[in-house]
Amino acid sequence: MFFENLKLGFKDFGSNKLRTALSVLGIVIGVTSVITITTLGGSATTSIQEEVEDAGLNVIVVFPGRDSDREVRRLFTQELAKEIKEAVDGVQNVLPINSGGYLVRFGKNSYESTVYGVDDGFQSVFCCETESGSFIDSRDNDRRKSVIVLGAEIGSELFPGEDALGKHVRVFRDGTARSFKVVGVMKSRTETMRIDFDTSVYIPYSTYTQRLHRVEHVDSYFIGTAEDADVLETADRVGDFFLDLTGNSEAYRVMSPATMAEMYTGITETLNLFLTGVAAISLIVGGIGIMNIMLVSVAERTKEIGIRKALGASPRAIRGQFLTEAVILTAMGGFIGMVLGSGLSFMGTSLLRWSFAPRPVAYLLSVVFSCSVGIFFGLYPAHRASKLKPVDALSFE
């Protein structure tokens, strides 16, 4: 009986192609949106995670927050770095870093750059390597040497086709200039934690704070976590440490790629859920369209229903016939929507250069949901058809 109903259903749609197409449009749009949104959302999350993994998951940054005043700033000392390392579990090393915008010039070439005052731990925390020469080492720091390491892009901008090693560049700000000897050029590295490695330059921390820009306090601490430590938990402990220190949770900020990823993922998931909800509403609207068309169909085919009843169709058989038609409609819409949604999200992800991460759950849910919409919104028209009195239905013209 079910297969007969399927056949009948398709036959009926065949004779009413435009109307069928229009009535499934709602479902098509609904499923297309659900699939596209969930796939794009999933791909976004995956891409964020990939980017974070690329950037290095084991870094935590602490810098003064919105409520920080001079009092708080004064607490951010170089000595505090050692205290953090000793006091907080899971911390492997702590780098005090100061930075500022300067103009770096060699001959006629100049470049707006961020100068970072760092110590030798920087390289290991961020896993960045030198293309040529070597990075700042502890002796450079101890002796406050005027040496500089250039980021990949700035290296090639200032020294196009030239070897930069051993050359002296000048670093300008507010009319004063200082000369630094280039000791290394970095390999290109993905930007992370707001550090654009390729356009930055690095000098010894002591040189920065005592010669370039005299300050007592540290701009930020970059904390490398131990291999076996959980970054998020360590970040929490670092937060607790600073809360004890400052007594104000707004006086400092703790960030790590992991917490950022968590935040972004949270945002995308919420957005995803919201958009999926909107799309689901369009599925329900589509379902109402189906109900409408099924009611029209029942009214139009009253005579047919009468004839079928005269031939011995039970109310249940009639109900089954119309219910099957409604489900075919929505299932068809669901299938088309899935194909369209997959296509759209594939295009979207390739445009955005995200990895295409379709969610099987979304597909499964779309099938279940569109069939349920068919059953739910088909039930009433089918029930109405089954309840028609044979005599009345037969005399309908």
Add this chain to the structure above:
Amino acid sequence: MTTRTLVDEEIRTEEPVKVMPIIHAVNLKRDYLLGQTVVRALRGVSLDIERGELLSIMGPSGSGKSTLMHLIGCLDTPTSGSLVLDSTDVSRMNEEELAYTRNRKIGFVFQQFNLLYRMTVLDNVMTPLMYAGVDQKERKIRAADALDRVGLLNRLSHRPSELSGGQRQRVAIARALVTEPSIILADEPTGALDTDTGKTILDLFTRINDEGKTVIVVTHDPDISRFCKRNVTLRDGLLEE
């Protein structure tokens, strides 16, 4: 079912043993509510129809003959009175049971043929068997056989719209016969046909009747009633035989 009918025939022809009539109606009443007024379409009809009869129900329009046909055809139930059809009381049945009875015991032939125009001739004739739960393969065989009996074996895959009126009515008769019902109920079966075609349809009914089926023709045409072996006439919801 056919064989049993034949056996009953034999018993009846050899010695007049009292057999249960195929239709046994006692004081059938059917009231309709038309707005505020009650229309009493049937006001107490008692009627026995024997197995194998060829009977016409006559009457002017509004006499209640359509109502009586609907009751006999299990398309409707009486307000009061009892109706026993082939040893089954159908007067208090619910919709599912009525549908089952219509499917197994009654074959309808309508004035306007009432074929399903989106389907082929073969599919039309197969439809009652689908509701009877017969499997697809056997359905085809039996439907083709029924169409053979009305001489339309060469029209299986045609659409009803490609056929003439007489052919359409023969498809409808094949459809009525395909479930081997005990009663064929025809409502003005020649009403939409010209005289000659009507004649061939009536001949077909005679043949079916000769095969042992009870045939009931509802009509207002005296020519048709003359062709039947027994006539009953309804007037104002009452029987006058």
